[in-house]
Amino acid sequence: MSHAETLRAFAAELASAGVRDVVVCPGSRSTPLALAVASCEALTTRVIIDERSAGFFALGLARASRRPVAIVVTSGTAVAELMPAVAEADLARVPLVVLTADRPAELRDRGAPQTIDQSGIFGGAAKWFSELPLFDGEPATIAHVRVVAGRAVALAADAPAGPVHLNLPFREPLLPDMPLATAEADIPPRPFMSVVSGARSLDANALDLLAGRLAPVERGLIIAGPDDDPKLPAALAALGDATGFPILADPLSGLRAGAHDRMFVMARGDQLCRPGPWIDAHAPALVIRTGAMPTSKPILEYLTRTRPELIVIDGGSGWRESALLPATFVHADPAATALALAARLGEWKDTVWSSDWRRADDAAADAMTGWLAALDEPFEGAPFPALAEALPNGAVLWSGSSMPVRDMDAWLPSTDRAITVCANRGANGIDGVISSALGAAATGAPTALVIGDVSFLHDATAIGMARQLGLSLAIVLVDNDGGGIFSFLPQAQPGVPLAGSGLPEHYEQLFGTPHGTDLPKVIEAFGGTCRDVGADGHGLAEAIREALGQPGINVVRLRTDRARNFVRHREVAAVVQRALAALL
Ligand SMILES: Cc1ncc(C[n+]2csc(CCOP(=O)(O)OP(=O)(O)O)c2C)c(N)n1
Numbered sequence: 001m002s003h004a005e006t007l008r009a010f011a012a013e014l015a016s017a018g019v020r021d022v023v024v025c026p027g028s029r030s031t032p033l034a035l036a037v038a039s040c041e042a043l044t045t046r047v048i049i050d051e052r053s054a055g056f057f058a059l060g061l062a063r064a065s066r067r068p069v070a071i072v073v074t075s076g077t078a079v080a081e082l083m084p085a086v087a088e089a090d091l092a093r094v095p096l097v098v099l100t101a102d103r104p105a106e107l108r109d110r111g112a113p114q115t116i117d118q119s120g121i122f123g124g125a126a127k128w129f130s131e132l133p134l135f136d137g138e139p140a141t142i143a144h145v146r147v148v149a150g151r152a153v154a155l156a157a158d159a160p161a162g163p164v165h166l167n168l169p170f171r172e173p174l175l176p177d178m179p180l181a182t183a184e185a186d187i188p189p190r191p192f193m194s195v196v197s198g199a200r201s202l203d204a205n206a207l208d209l210l211a212g213r214l215a216p217v218e219r220g221l222i223i224a225g226p227d228d229d230p231k232l233p234a235a236l237a238a239l240g241d242a243t244g245f246p247i248l249a250d251p252l253s254g255l256r257a258g259a260h261d262r263m264f265v266m267a268r269g270d271q272l273c274r275p276g277p278w279i280d281a282h283a284p285a286l287v288i289r290t291g292a293m294p295t296s297k298p299i300l301e302y303l304t305r306t307r308p309e310l311i312v313i314d315g316g317s318g319w320r321e322s323a324l325l326p327a328t329f330v331h332a333d334p335a336a337t338a339l340a341l342a343a344r345l346g347e348w349k350d351t352v353w354s355s356d357w358r359r360a361d362d363a364a365a366d367a368m369t370g371w372l373a374a375l376d377e378p379f380e381g382a383p384f385p386a387l388a389e390a391l392p393n394g395a396v397l398w399s400g401s402s403m404p405v406r407d408m409d410a411w412l413p414s415t416d417r418a419i420t421v422c423a424n425r426g427a428n429g430i431d432g433v434i435s436s437a438l439g440a441a442a443t444g445a446p447t448a449l450v451i452g453d454v455s456f457l458h459d460a461t462a463i464g465m466a467r468q469l470g471l472s473l474a475i476v477l478v479d480n481d482g483g484g485i486f487s488f489l490p491q492a493q494p495g496v497p498l499a500g501s502g503l504p505e506h507y508e509q510l511f512g513t514p515h516g517t518d519l520p521k522v523i524e525a526f527g528g529t530c531r532d533v534g535a536d537g538h539g540l541a542e543a544i545r546e547a548l549g550q551p552g553i554n555v556v557r558l559r560t561d562r563a564r565n566f567v568r569h570r571e572v573a574a575v576v577q578r579a580l581a582a583l584l
């Protein structure tokens with residue numbers, strides 16, 4: 001018999017340590033845990049059938065709420081279904097507390113049903129694994145599960161944030177020996193074990209040394225990669241002001257959208273850094289990088305080409321540097337470090353270098369906006385400027401992997417709207433994208449998702465989950481009937497043996513993967529609505545506004561052609577290059 005007092009203590013400790021939301025997937029072995037969290041008034045429990053989807057939902061909710069989210073699953077393959085979300089949470093530094101129910105020791109490794117080896121199943125992707133004892137009601141067990149619950153939550157949230165895994169054995173009978181209800185007032189105000197910790201900071205001497213390296217540099221850049229710290233945008237803006245270093249802002253950096261000073265924020269770095277005469281004349285001497293590696297391949301290649309002195313500020317003590325350049329890692333809180341450096345470096349600096357970049361960013365933005373306005377067909381980059389206009393302050397914009405996140409990089413303008421921009425850029429999976437966006441929507445923020453058709457199909461059942469949970473999400477579905485991103489790779493280009501279709505042999509079968517699925521029917525079957533944008537591409541902004549204004553899942557579908565999309569991307573890059581060359 002599971003001991004009610006131990007279960008209550010475990011659930012209360014999760015709440016006391018800072019968990020507010022728990023995602024529960026149905027199952028039998030997890031009965032005691034499911035009942036414990038559902039009976040705890042301080043926890044909001046949401047039930048999702050598919051564990052893979054539930055994992056991504058928890059991830060999206062944790063990312064948008066910036067709080068650890070717990071997830072409860074039964075034993076067996078249910079646990080393995082969480083691997084994709086755990087891998088993403090690890091790389092994207094999102095706090096998850098994974099609670100997996102298991103058979104007790106005497107039923108493991110001897111043919112019992114629904115039993116797989118769950119210990120350490122997430123390998124290096126989990127920050128911590130702990131095997132709990134049977135919940136027997138002994139005072140020592142109660143104290144132990146309290147400590148483990150509190151430690152799990154604290155570890156998940158501690159920088160770099162990430163997933164932790166607790167495996168909990170339960171012996172039959174699984175029903176607790178007493179009712180489990182825990183009122184809000186019974187939650188301990190302070191965790192059993194509380195942690196006092198702080199952001200890592202540099203001492204004055206180290207800051208002086210760093211500031212000394214920056215002070216004489218004119219040709220400096222800040223590359224702000226994906227990061228979710230809300231303090232970072234204003235701090236990097238201050239560093240930009242103090243150094244005169246333009247900030248190449250990834251759409252996931254938090255710097256593109258918000259009320260902070262965006263004077264030095266460049267939103268068009270992905271276009272500016274493509275090879276051409278302007279960028280050739282603008283090689284950096286020094287680069288400060290924050291966050292994860294930037295989404296933009298042209299920016300990465302620009303770094304590899306120009307080999308600047310590189311300083312990477314990583315508060316999570318990470319080693320994220322895939323350009324393979326020699327680098328100095330600063331293992332201290334990026335926002336605090338940026339502010340401290342700005343204070344040492346003093347006043348606003350308008351150098352020739354910085355005004356060149358600002359003029360180039362404006363010229364690229366004008367060229368792109370003009371080109372798009374003159375286009376009379378649906379274009380895959382078009383949803384992003386439209387969403388920057390349509391989304392209210394406090395909204396979440398979630399982007400799918402594949403082309404949507406790259407198009408967002410190119411086309412999301414700098415805006416004073418406070419929009420939280422997210423994507424699963426840790427492991428770049430096309431799985432669980434709708435579920436992740438729904439997790440963000442569960443915070444109550446108006447949420448929009450831009451997603452490709454293959455990624456959409458991958459996670460289509462999540463739409464049904466949205467209806468069960470009463471969630472709303474506006475989706476822009478970029479439907480090019482297959483994987484459009486592969487059109488940009490060498491296997492799609494002439495020179496590879498051509499088949500009769502004009503495309504290289506096996507291309508459509510292996511990469512293009514047209515599926516021909518009637519997506520509006522799928523959407524409607526799961527209770528959503530779908531509306532197509534006209535063949536001239538007009539009406540997209542209005543359709544997005546309508547979708548955002550309605551409850552439930554409302555999809556705006558933009559139908560595009562993969563081959564044409566490739567040509568259009570080349571065309572706009574050439575238009576930008578001409579505008580940049582005119583500045584020289
Ligand atoms: C889980 C997973 N499987 C496969 C891939 C490889 N992959 C990357 S993009 C892509 C096609 C995505 O197509 P779609 O969602 O329609 O976006 P598009 O490329 O058309 O913009 C695939 C299969 C991946 N990143 N993640």
Ligand SMILES: [Mg+2]
Nearest residue numbers: 452453482484
């Ligand atoms: Mg596609």
